[in-house]
Amino acid sequence: MTADPLHPLPAKALAQLHEAMEGHVAAGRMPGVATLVAWGDEVHVDTVGKAAFTDDAPLARDAIFRIASLTKPIVAAAALSLVEEGRLQLDGPIDDLVPELADRRVLRSIDAELDDTVPARRPVTLDDLLTSRLGFGSLMDAPGTYPIQRAEEAAHLQSIGGPPWPPGPHDVDSWVAALGALPLMDQPGERWLYGTSTQVLGIVVARAAGTDIGTVVRERILDPLGMHDTGFWVPADRIDRLTTLYMPEGETDADELAVFDAPPASWWSTPPRLPDTGGWMVGTIDDYWSFVAMLLAGGTSRDGTRVLSPATVGRMTADQLTAPQRDEVFGGYGSWGYGMLVPAAGAVDEPLPHGMGWDGGTGVTWRSNPWTGVSGILFTQRHVLSPTANQVTSDFWDALAPLAPLKPHRR
Numbered sequence: 001m002t003a004d005p006l007h008p009l010p011a012k013a014l015a016q017l018h019e020a021m022e023g024h025v026a027a028g029r030m031p032g033v034a035t036l037v038a039w040g041d042e043v044h045v046d047t048v049g050k051a052a053f054t055d056d057a058p059l060a061r062d063a064i065f066r067i068a069s070l071t072k073p074i075v076a077a078a079a080l081s082l083v084e085e086g087r088l089q090l091d092g093p094i095d096d097l098v099p100e101l102a103d104r105r106v107l108r109s110i111d112a113e114l115d116d117t118v119p120a121r122r123p124v125t126l127d128d129l130l131t132s133r134l135g136f137g138s139l140m141d142a143p144g145t146y147p148i149q150r151a152e153e154a155a156h157l158q159s160i161g162g163p164p165w166p167p168g169p170h171d172v173d174s175w176v177a178a179l180g181a182l183p184l185m186d187q188p189g190e191r192w193l194y195g196t197s198t199q200v201l202g203i204v205v206a207r208a209a210g211t212d213i214g215t216v217v218r219e220r221i222l223d224p225l226g227m228h229d230t231g232f233w234v235p236a237d238r239i240d241r242l243t244t245l246y247m248p249e250g251e252t253d254a255d256e257l258a259v260f261d262a263p264p265a266s267w268w269s270t271p272p273r274l275p276d277t278g279g280w281m282v283g284t285i286d287d288y289w290s291f292v293a294m295l296l297a298g299g300t301s302r303d304g305t306r307v308l309s310p311a312t313v314g315r316m317t318a319d320q321l322t323a324p325q326r327d328e329v330f331g332g333y334g335s336w337g338y339g340m341l342v343p344a345a346g347a348v349d350e351p352l353p354h355g356m357g358w359d360g361g362t363g364v365t366w367r368s369n370p371w372t373g374v375s376g377i378l379f380t381q382r383h384v385l386s387p388t389a390n391q392v393t394s395d396f397w398d399a400l401a402p403l404a405p406l407k408p409h410r411r
Helices: 011-026 068-084 126-130 147-154 172-180 196-209 213-222 236-241 285-296 310-316 391-403
Strands: 032-039 042-049 105-107 117-119 245-248 257-261 356-360 364-368 374-380
Touching (some): 011 032, 011 391, 032 391, 042 285, 068 126, 068 196, 068 213, 068 285, 068 310, 068 364, 126 196, 172 196, 196 213, 285 364, 285 374, 364 391, 374 391
Antiparallel strands (some): 032 042, 105 117, 245 257, 356 364, 364 374
């Protein structure tokens, strides 16, 4: 899929996008923002503002952002590369790799006490993890309501509905042991529940590969794609490029911002004890585009390196949920494939932000629209407080609305 050279990305739309982002920075809603818009071979990257409110230098194109839940598609891709090699099976139980989660018990109902359970009807599979149907996850509409949530919080499992930071007390083994001590909320495969599935997926991938998850992702995804600034932590020689993360001081996005994490004494300045595959990675906007471009090219990097097969990418980006399960996916923009949002089965010609991609709690978002061929990536350092798009994200997609008439040029 390549852009028609006679009809490039409209300069007026790109100027309107820059102006919209500049307005948010000028209003003090965030110190800076990086955007990327792509159509076929044409890629437009723009940076506005600074890496921190206290900085003097303009935000650099190679600034490193916390990409939060945009981690999930990368980890899913690493898992699928192991499937291609036969080292994992999509429909295979994970019990041998994660015995802590074997022989599951399941709550009789979501409001039941922890000992009011029934046996799981079947083991948890890799497919369950890739599709967020483990049977355990965040209940964001009712935080702290049920006994299982209170037990989860007491065990410091960090998937109550918020992000996986600040770092908790666990390493990988103690985290999965703590999870294994609790029953599932639902039967495996029955319900889409956000968060925990991808955290467990990272453990399965690492144990299957016989090394830590950072090494697996680096060798299978990041290095082949030239994503050298992406990982689970920032080395000392790059820490000055890490942006400062801010969070509203109150309970709404309109509240004043306070520093949540900043270099050089950042949580990301050293390797984490628990490299949370649900949302701990950092990276640059160009790095993330390398990953997105690989998926759009059917699994091949821009230099021709094969990372995944076209069949695997096709499955990763296809709707994997039933109709009732789609109703659980917050955002209202589609369904779930493997590790990310995808268009719902049967969807036709919907505008951005419909498409494949996902969002992250640090104010980052990505979508690639299959009907127009347009991709958009937004990186900010302003923590969001709910799955509902905040104003800068809404304005980003609104600014790209004039690109909706674009159609892929087919040679």
